[in-house]
Amino acid sequence: MAADGAGAAAPIVGTTPDQIAEARDRRRHLLLLAPPAILLVFIFVYPVLGLLGQSVYKDGITLRFYQRLFAEPVYLDVLWLTFRTAATVTLLCLVLGYPLAYVLVGLPARLQRLLLIVVVLPFFVSLIVRTYAWMVLLGRLGLVNELLRKLSLIAEPLPLLYSTTGALIGMTYALLPFMVLTAFSVMKGIDGGLVRAAHSLGAGRWQAFRKIFLPLSMPGIAGGMILVFIMSLGFFITPRLMGGPSDLMIAMLIEHEVELTLNWPFASALAAVLLLVTLVGFFAYSRLVRLERMFEGTR
Amino acid sequence: MIGSEGQRTGLGTLALYGVAGLVLLLLIAPIVIVAIVSFSSAESLTFPPPGFSLRWYERFLALPGWRRALWVSVQVATITMVLATLLGLLASLALVRGRFRGKGIVYAFVLSPMIVPTIITAVALYFFFVRVVGTGSILAMAIGHTVLALPIVVMVIASTLQGFDSRLEMAAFSLGAGRLTTFRRITVPIIAPAVLSAGLFAFLTSFDELLIPLFLAGVEAETLSVRIWNSLLLEVDPMIAAVSTLFVVVTMLVLGISALLRRAGP
Numbered sequence: 001m002a003a004d005g006a007g008a009a010a011p012i013v014g015t016t017p018d019q020i021a022e023a024r025d026r027r028r029h030l031l032l033l034a035p036p037a038i039l040l041v042f043i044f045v046y047p048v049l050g051l052l053g054q055s056v057y058k059d060g061i062t063l064r065f066y067q068r069l070f071a072e073p074v075y076l077d078v079l080w081l082t083f084r085t086a087a088t089v090t091l092l093c094l095v096l097g098y099p100l101a102y103v104l105v106g107l108p109a110r111l112q113r114l115l116l117i118v119v120v121l122p123f124f125v126s127l128i129v130r131t132y133a134w135m136v137l138l139g140r141l142g143l144v145n146e147l148l149r150k151l152s153l154i155a156e157p158l159p160l161l162y163s164t165t166g167a168l169i170g171m172t173y174a175l176l177p178f179m180v181l182t183a184f185s186v187m188k189g190i191d192g193g194l195v196r197a198a199h200s201l202g203a204g205r206w207q208a209f210r211k212i213f214l215p216l217s218m219p220g221i222a223g224g225m226i227l228v229f230i231m232s233l234g235f236f237i238t239p240r241l242m243g244g245p246s247d248l249m250i251a252m253l254i255e256h257e258v259e260l261t262l263n264w265p266f267a268s269a270l271a272a273v274l275l276l277v278t279l280v281g282f283f284a285y286s287r288l289v290r291l292e293r294m295f296e297g298t299r
Numbered sequence: 300m301i302g303s304e305g306q307r308t309g310l311g312t313l314a315l316y317g318v319a320g321l322v323l324l325l326l327i328a329p330i331v332i333v334a335i336v337s338f339s340s341a342e343s344l345t346f347p348p349p350g351f352s353l354r355w356y357e358r359f360l361a362l363p364g365w366r367r368a369l370w371v372s373v374q375v376a377t378i379t380m381v382l383a384t385l386l387g388l389l390a391s392l393a394l395v396r397g398r399f400r401g402k403g404i405v406y407a408f409v410l411s412p413m414i415v416p417t418i419i420t421a422v423a424l425y426f427f428f429v430r431v432v433g434t435g436s437i438l439a440m441a442i443g444h445t446v447l448a449l450p451i452v453v454m455v456i457a458s459t460l461q462g463f464d465s466r467l468e469m470a471a472f473s474l475g476a477g478r479l480t481t482f483r484r485i486t487v488p489i490i491a492p493a494v495l496s497a498g499l500f501a502f503l504t505s506f507d508e509l510l511i512p513l514f515l516a517g518v519e520a521e522t523l524s525v526r527i528w529n530s531l532l533l534e535v536d537p538m539i540a541a542v543s544t545l546f547v548v549v550t551m552l553v554l555g556i557s558a559l560l561r562r563a564g565p
Contacts, residue, residue, distance in 0.1 A: 022398070029397025036390040036409065036449060039382075044412055044446045047427035048419065054426070096322045103319035117554075118327050124550045125330060126507035128527050129543040133329035135535050136336065136344050143332065143346045176326065206311065234416030237509060241531050251418040258422055258514070271419045282414050 052275075055268035065269035075253070079273075082250045085167065085239070086232035092172040093228045097179030098221065102213075104180070105187040116184075123177040131238045134170045135161055138242070167243035171235055178231065179224040182289060186220025187213075223289035230281035234274055250274055330547055337540035344537050355541035365526060365542070371437060371516075372506055372523040378441035379448055379505035384498040386445065387452025394453070395460040413450040417510045420446065425514035434517030443511040448501035455500060459493035496557030503553045507546065 055065055069075045100119075104112055122130060137143045138160035145157040160166055190213060198208035236251035243249075248256075250270055257267035332346055337355055339348030359365050390409050394402060412420060421443070428439045467489070471481040509524040516525050523542065530536050 026397065026399050029393040030399060032389045033393040033397070033405065036386040037405075039386055039442075039445065040408065040412070040449070043424070043427075043442055044420065047423035048415065051419070051423040051426060096318075096325075099315055100319045100322045103316060115323060118323050121550070121554070122326050122330060124503065124507075124554060126509075126524060126546045126550075128509050128524050128531070129333075129507075129546045130329065132527065132531060132535070132539050132543055133333040135531065136333060136540065137329055139344070139535055141343070141345070146346075173325070173329070176322070205309070231416075234418055236418050237528075241528075251416070254418060254422060258425065264426065267422065271422055274416060275419055278414065278416055 048275075051268045052272050054265050055272045058265050065266045066273075068266060069269055069273065078248050078250055078253050081248065082233055085164075085171070085247070085249060086229050086235075088168055089171045089175060089232045090225050090229045092168065093176050093179040094221065094225055096172070097176055097224065098183055101180050101183035101187055101220070102217075104184055105190075119177050119180050122173075123181075127174060127237050128241075130174060131170055131241050134166075134173060135242060138166055138169065161242060163244045164247050167239040167247050170238040170242040171232055174235075174238055175228045175231055178227050182224035182227055183217065183220040186223065186289065187217050190216045219288045223285050226281050226285045226288070230278045230285070233277060233281075333540050334544045334547060336537070337544040339537070339540075342537075344535070344540065355538045358538050359541050359545075364521075365523075368521050368523045368526040371520050374437050375441045375444060375512070375522060376502045376505040378438065379444040380498045380502040382441065382445040383448035383452045383501035383504075384494060387449050387497060387501070388456055388494055390449070391453050391456040391460055395457050396465075409453050410450040412446045417447065417508070421510040421514045424511060428515055434515055435519040436515070437520055440512050440515050440520070440522070441505070443515060444505035444508060445501075447508060447511070448504040451500050451504060452497040455497035456490065456493050459490055463489055492560035492563055496560045499553045499557055503550060506549060 056062065058065075069079075104115055104119075107115065135142075139145070140157040140161070142161070144160060145154070148154045148158070158165075160169070194212050194216070195208050198212045199205075203211065233249075234251050235249065236255065239247055239249050240252050240255075251274070254267050254270045254274070257263045257270065336344055336346055336348060338351045338353065339345070340350035340352035340354060341348055394406055394409070424439075424443045424446075425434075428434070428436070428443075432439055463486075467485050468481050471485050472478075476484065507524065509528055512520075512522040512525045513528060516522060521529075523546075527539055527542060530539060
């Protein structure tokens with residue numbers, strides 16, 4: 001590290017042929033990095049910074065757009081609903097996703113790979129298409145209501161679509177793969193020998209799970225929950241299409257302020273709050289689940 | 300691996316497998332059902348369909364607005380694929396091979412568009428592009444999608460470069476090949492499958508994405524996803540089942556081809 005640091009300081013380049021070659025190599029790689037970096041700086045960083053700047057600057061520096069957000073009950077309701085929806089979706093994903101990941105990790109490799117495709121496939125299908133699929137299933141005359149009616153469980157169709165229930169179902173479906181894959185990746189690294197050792201020492205299946213496997217899989221649970229939670233916070237497509245008229249989440253409010261009321265600074269302030277929460281959450285996630293391990297490159 | 304061999308299958312285990320099976324079914328069923336419904340001969344979305352026909356596909360292809368949207372989507376996705384693959388390849392080479400300080404930070408920077416909620420990126424780009432070119436530009440949408448696809452391309456290519464034995468290049472050097480020849484004869488053939496499959500994922504990312512075009516499309520350059528969105532805001536149109544199936548087919552093609560490429564690769 002120290003030697004590397006000395007080489008990076010430009011003035012002393014040229015003392016040995018090795019250092020010259022190293023400096024040339026470094027320059028070449030930085031040159032390769034330039035075009036993608038330029039794209040990101042101009043088409044991503046600059047616009048996002050512009051958006052953040054717009055949230056605190058209107059005829060001089062001001063915090064009034066943030067004050068408005070945290071002072072008016074309407075907007076506090078939106079924040080609360082966003083938080084509540086994200087928390088509910090997170091719990092639903094945990095309850096449904098953890099058992100699936102647990103079963104998957106214990107399966108023989110071939111079957112495991114096949115079933116993982118089933119988990120991953122929806123993940124790669126366009127979100128709007130997946131949302132549409134659930135709109136078809138949950139409508140008044142949709143498959144779910146028809147099924148319940150034929151089983152005489154209900155007399156009138158349930159308001160599954162265009163309701164909070166609809167938004168929750170759609171979002172849980174969309175985010176479930178993230179939970180399953182995160183939990184699975186952590187479970188896969190758990191040494192099965194530990195669980196077997198617990199069994200051989202007389203622990204029952206449940207006890208071995210609770211005392212050994214569950215604690216070891218905690219980073220997967222926590223990581224998956226954080227990931228699902230922060231992604232839920234910024235959800236737009238699914239709650240907008242499947243939710244009821246009162247299910248207004250922060251991303252929908254942002255779109256509304258941009259497109260309809262044209263209050264861009266306020267929309268920017270909303271976006272800034274969402275961004276801050278997301279970044280904090282993602283930082284926590286990256287502490288728990290070593291993201292870099294998946295595409296190791298920082299040596 | 301988890302359960303011990305001697306354990307008898309209890310009620311708990313059965314319940315566990317039951318829940319897992321049900322969740323798997325829930326994951327795949329909606330997509331399968333929409334695909335089946337898209338071939339329905341009925342006027343409405345009943346399942347199971349009373350009969351089969353291609354009427355919804357015919358309707359889709361007969362409507363000029365939808366055909367145009369498909370064409371816009373293909374153009375945006377193709378430009379995205381080219382740009383993101385080129386730029387992502389450069390970034391991957393620099394990040395995996397280069398030795399410079401702050402590499403971890405640069406890595407995080409390149410992956411950051413994946414972390415920032417898309418609604419924020421979309422709104423920020425809207426504010427930006429409206430001032431520069433206005434809405435309705437296919438190139439603007441493609442550039443926006445390139446930003447979103449770049450992290451995916453870098454992840455796919457970098458992971459292959461990581462496993463690449465750089466001694467092969469050393470050998471070529473020591474046998475007298477120049478830098479360019481080595482890259483062309485050794486590096487390119489080895490990483491080509493990963494680059495191709497990264498390109499396909501970039502195409503898919505763009506083809507599927509709604510939010511950037513939702514803000515940038517204007518009225519004149521609607522993509523397919525924007526058109527679906529506008530239609531779904533009004534009603535649950537049975538024809539969308541056919542369009543959805545088209546999306547699913549594109550996804551399966553991309554996943555299938557890249558799986559084949561991975562098998563053909565190192």
